[in-house]
Amino acid sequence: MAERGGSEPRTRPFPFPGGQAPRTPRGPRARGAVPAWALALPPLAVLGLVFLYPLALVLRQSVSPDGGGFSLSAYGDVLAQAAFRDALVNTVLIAVGATLGAVVLGFALALVIAFVPFPGGKALSRFVDVFLSFPSFLITLALLFVYGTAGMANGLWTGATGAAHGPFDFLHTPWGVLLAEVTYFTPFVMRPLLAAFSQVETAQLEAAASLGATAPRIVRRVILPEALPSLAAGGSLVLVMCLNEFGIVLFTGAKGVTTLPTLVYGKAILDGDYTGACVVAVVNIALSVALYGLYRSITSLNGVRRARA
């Protein structure tokens, strides 16, 4: 699979024969040929029509509810609702928690695959790639069979103890969403990490080990600094994706767990309140796009660092 959430180097130095590589190999352009900016116009027009223009309409509807005049009244209404505040808090807490979980788990698992190699490790990284191409809601569906009221874990418990009900009943709480998101997003952290780990030279680790460094010390002093940019990039991308996650929360089906995306869905489709939905949408966009800007600046910094190295 290609790089969904990968942080591959974007540019590679040109192999210029003989001399130093100039930064911009600009040749003369044909007279009368299409300039580069004109080449960009058709796809930009498509993007504008089907993505940017609709987004602008969402913004407009959120500030002029009745189609005329500027008014922030809709914001006042929505922000006053307890349901909105709960959704906002839920969204942020679950996203931060899931990201932390995915980063820790992803780092540990990638560490083993890369540095304590075992037969089948390559197949495992392919499995991780396949994992990335499946939709998120499958995880919640699976968890229903594992931890659901009539699932594997509770079945084992009741079978062993003879109790009428099992002890596992957290799927319809924020913890269920958290577990599903950690599971689903961990591979998104692992992929860029595995790419970064493949750049760490074995000789470096062996040199450190021969100098008497213990494994935890090597991880802390050699591997972690090397992996930190990829970890930051992967983590911030996962944070954005968690903020925007919809399928997992929808499948959990918990009335008590509302996040911003499900609130947008509820207001627009279930309540028919488009203006309210647009207000929530704008808040959600602002949150995600700000974080995504952070992610882009991290990855472009990584690119610069690589180019300098």
Added chain:
Amino acid sequence: MSGITFENVTVAYGRTVVLDALDLTVRPGEVMALLGPSGSGKTTALRAVAGFVQPASGRVLIGDRDVTALPPHRRGVGMVVQQYALFPHMRVDANVAFGLKARKAPRAGIAARVAEALEMTGMTAYARRYPRELSGGQQQRVAIARALAVRPDVLLLDEPLSALDARLRSGMLAELARLHRELPDVSMLYVTHDQVEALTLADRVAVMDSARLQDCGTPHDLYRRPRSEFTASFVGDANLLPVTVTEGGADFAGTRLDVPPAGDVAPGASATLCVRPHLLALGAGPNTLRGTLTELQWRGATHRLCVDVAGHRVKADVRELREAPPLGAEVALHFAGEDAVLLPTGVARG
């Protein structure tokens, strides 16, 4: 038939000047080698002809056509690069036909031209192979056939033999010389850092260093009559000795040497005397240098002697000696006056 003319061509990336005011003419049908160390600007000069770098100032002419502002595909040059750059998704014959199809040559003529180009490079038997099925030398032959198939007036070769091993390289060098004889109308600009390639193949050699043209002349001239210390040391091996110019000769560490005068160094001035190691002979003679033998290397057909003459290291290559003098022995070396050249003293280079 058309040659290449550089008129005051300067190329810069930001503040770094990589080619400084190059003036150079490649005559029609001539092979001109651009010889220099890496970073000397030779590849930049070639890429300016191909159209992949845009000069900050100056003009590039092919024949009498100013191509400075033309995009690469309108320049009508053939180009062969070090890493072959064969299209990996096309068979050999499709690679060779590429330029003809791109120029919309009549379909009927294409097959004949492809066959001719493959014949010329000895690759006819490999027409249906993919590049990855060929050796490096074979790939480079295909790349040359591809460039020749469009019958360019000008052929640009950028370190074409550098990726080949030494044995293949000498074979390909002979092939290129044969191609040049068979195609007397094609002007070639041949970029290399290897003096053997330049001296073997080129009608004239342009020596480049630090973004500047240092010297230009026939291989024979550059070798026998270099005009700068850089040329003397880069083209062939040389002893460069500091001397004081005297009336009708030069003085080296108190020894008077009878060498032809140089036009631009006046008596009394400091200069550098250039003598090729193989033109020095053991024993006393007309111009004799005496010193202590410090190193002796056997090189098969020759012996390389290093002699300390008044604190200067003088290298001499002599025919294999039956009985070599022991290290530390006093030896005398001599050379014919007309084999030495007086050069203006420049910045010494390693």
Added chain:
Amino acid sequence: MLVHSRPARWAVWAAFAAVFLPVFALPFLVIVAASFATGWSGALPSGATLAHYRDAARGDALDALVTSLLTALAASASALAVGTWSALAVQALRTRARRLGRAVDTLFMLPVAVPSVVVGLSLLVAFSRPPLLLNGTPTIVVLAHAVLVTAFAHQSVTAALSRLDPVYEQAAASLGASPAHVLRRVKLPLLLPSLSAAAGLCFALSMGELSATMMLYPPDWLPLPVTVFAATDRGSLFSGAALAVVLMGATLIVLTAVSRIRTRASYR
């Protein structure tokens, strides 16, 4: 490399398996097992049956599969076309106007940052009235999917372009090929492996898309994820599992076929 003693290595591997297998491998096994069952009240499912698959092979479920395949095909084809074009444009801009190139690149990556639900909402707001009345048609679903996956096509092709050695286009240009000829005969063929990978990714993402689809789907255009949700929502977990297996299977078959094409293209 990192852990040198044999027992320690085994300990690390055991810990790895103890986390990896239940967390990542179990979910898929569980779904597959459930799809053949009618109940699950013990350690293992019970009541083995093929009934869910018989249901999945006809009627609404089959329609949903066809709907998903058609949607994914249309969305990934248009995403690939737009994404390839935009990646080429960004590359051309980068050599001449670095900042502008970066800005265009950011615009095309923006759909990754915007929640899919919001993309759905925005299309609903924009195309619910004439002249562009698409609400209630399959087109709006395809459009949403295309918007969401174009960013990934753009990103993949951009990465592939930056890995492409410029020496091939330069050789082609020196042989007299115009930029259009170079694109058609040299660049696109060399990019073919990356393009097919990008197409596979877009297809897979579109097959699993739920968020925007939930906002937009008309009653006569129900993709598989929506039917999986509908089944679980009304409590038919086991037939939902069978539909999910069909979804995963169809995605895997297409991905495998695409990677076959890719291998052939890169060995040619």
